[in-house]
Amino acid sequence: LHGSRVRYHGTVTGIGLGTGAAFALLPAQNATGNWIKIVQRVPVRISLERDALAQHPLRVGLSMHVDINVRDQSLPQLATAPRATPSAATAVYDRLMAGADAVAAEIIAANLGTSR
Numbered sequence: 001l002h003g004s005r006v007r008y009h010g011t012v013t014g015i016g017l018g019t020g021a022a023f024a025l026l027p028a029q030n031a032t033g034n035w036i037k038i039v040q041r042v043p044v045r046i047s048l049e050r051d052a053l054a055q056h057p058l059r060v061g062l063s064m065h066v067d068i069n070v071r072d073q074s075l076p077q078l079a080t081a082p083r084a085t086p087s088a089a090t091a092v093y094d095r096l097m098a099g100a101d102a103v104a105a106e107i108i109a110a111n112l113g114t115s116r
Contacts (some may be wrong), residue, residue, distance in 0.1 A: 006056045012068060014045035044068075 046066070048058075 001059065001062060002056045006052070008048045008052045008056075008064075010046045010048035012044060013047045016043035 044066075
């Protein structure tokens with residue numbers, strides 16, 4: 001998107017426990033001839049510096065070449081406890097879902113014979 005002239009710097013904040021192939025409900029059926037399968041890549045979460053993102057915003061679904069310095073291994077390899085709260089949240093669908101919940105409640109009440 002921005003070419004090789006733009007470099008982002010950040011910190012690894014999370015590493016997946018394994019590839020998508022190891023944790024998939026159904027095994028991947030890749031018959032496209034790709035040599036490096038998406039399901040064989042280990043997901044890594046990188047927290048990028050805000051200034052670079054403000055100047056050169058990224059879009060969902062992009063790929064990039066990443067080099068990671070692994071010299072500092074003082075932090076735990078895996079999370080010691082699951083997150084108590086989500087790392088990100090959105091209220092985009094709250095109003096829509098409230099309407100859907102109300103319609104579902106009306107349908108259930110009508111089927112039980114206890115219409116509101």
